[in-house]
Amino acid sequence: MTGRTIIIIVVGIILTAAIILFRIEAASTNIVKNVDDYYYHQTARNIAQSGVGMGLRKLADSSSWRAGIPLMNLLTGKVIVTLADTTFNGCPVVRVCAVGITGYGTNTEMRDTSTAFTAKGPGPYLPKAAAITNGATRDGGGLLIDGEDHDTTGTKLVAQNGILGVFTTSTFQITSNNSTVGGTNSIPKDIAPKKNNYDTSIIHQNQTYTGGFPKTPEQVLGGVTNGYTDGMLKIFAQSGQAGSQYVTDPVMLKANAGIVQCSGVTYLELAPGITWSPKLSGSGIVVVHNSSLNATLKQPGGMFKGLIITDDLTNLGGLDLIGSIIQLTSTPTSDIFGTSNGSIIFSRQAIVNALAPIRLSGSNGSAANVIGWWE
Secondary structure, eight states: OOOOHHHHHHHHHHHHHHHHHHHHHHHHHHHHHHHHHHHHHHHHHHHHHHHHHHHHHHHHHOOOOOOOOEEEETEEEEEEEEEEEETTTEEEEEEEEEEEEETTSSOOOEEEEEEEEEEEOOOOOSSEEEEEEESOOOOOEEEEEEEOBBBBSBBBBBBBBBOEEEESSOOEEEOTTOOOOOOOOESSEEEEEEESSSOGGEESSSSOOTSSSOHHHHHHTTTTGGGGTTTTHHHHHHGGGGGEEEEESGGGGETTTEEEOOOOOEEEOOOTTOOOOEEEEEEEEEEOOTTTSEEEEOOEEEEEEEEEEESEEEBBBBBEEEEEEEEOOSSOOSSEEEEESSEEEOOOHHHHHHHHHHHHHHTTGGGGGGGEEEE
């Protein structure tokens, strides 16, 4: 082998080694860069997730909060949080979106976005009238119905702050000289309860219920668009929160000397055609319902403050109700709504109090209300 050949071989070895070393170094650099990129990306994601958590917490404290959080330092980077009202699978929600940023303003800046959709908490509810029915209704007794606003003791409260006395999709008739109806009309003007020759401006007959007449207790409260999904009241009652009760047999209800003690949601899912004739006390929401819309509340008595939702109602007599009542069925067992002394006196505060435990339990932004999370 000549000296020239040896030189060529040596030079070739050196060049090959240099190329290999260069490629190794380049590969090492890429590996380091990939590791750095992954770290920065994961950090940005962690910041974004933390930002969503911050947004949910602030939303839980204030359901109307939509201001968001402007660019701020968080962990080892920065975050921006925005909120918006939207829908998710047809359900009204608040979208909480956070952008996590690392290396802000540098050539290594990296961003990641995290989005949560949280169901809106249950909203307020205002009945159309003190008494609402979906079928022919006749007051055959000395029943007092008054849609003017009262406090929870039954004392008249704020003028021109009430609702109708009666709202029905069918007809309403008074057949007793002892029955009286009052309320607040659309002007608004307060109409004191009157016997006979009642003021038609506070009794609306043959009405169309916007969106169709409710078929479930939750639809009474505005349904999913107001944060009340079907079955929600039943689930709440089964939880026992705020003293709630759920039964299929009325004898299982808590009672004192034969008087049912109501609190939270008192929910009776009665078998078709079964009637319940209780004496009530306490407050909250009373539901008498089944899927066939033929669970019947018959001749209740006592004193109750809040909202009564029943499929069928007949012979409302000795009950003094401060709040509102709604009958769901269009084919009641009897058109006789009242048969003797009793009262339905509207109170905004009683309705607010009745819904308070449910609205509090479903307050906006709680982690339990998150129905979707996108990364």
